[in-house]
Amino acid sequence: MLAGPNGAPTHRYVVVVPRNAPDTARYLTESFKDVPDVEIVVERRQRPAAAAPQDVERRDRRRSVIEAFGCTLVKILRKLPSLRKG
Numbered sequence: 001m002l003a004g005p006n007g008a009p010t011h012r013y014v015v016v017v018p019r020n021a022p023d024t025a026r027y028l029t030e031s032f033k034d035v036p037d038v039e040i041v042v043e044r045r046q047r048p049a050a051a052a053p054q055d056v057e058r059r060d061r062r063r064s065v066i067e068a069f070g071c072t073l074v075k076i077l078r079k080l081p082s083l084r085k086g
Helices: 024-032
Strands: 010-018 038-043 066-067 071-077
Touching: 010 024, 024 038
Parallel strands: 010 038
Antiparallel strands: 010 071, 066 071
């Protein structure tokens, strides 16, 4: 993970797991339990029953959102404390 001038991480990460993948959520939660800058959350939004999943490739040009294995990884920039004094 990248670190800022004071050694603090510059980003935190949130992994969004589909609600129909509880085993994946448990696995990731256990795997990252000792990593303070990673949070695992289960998707809470509900799709309308008529909405069928679409095969759409999504790409964020900034690379702050990555989709893989049915999960979404979101990289969130932390606000770094000002280094100016006075």
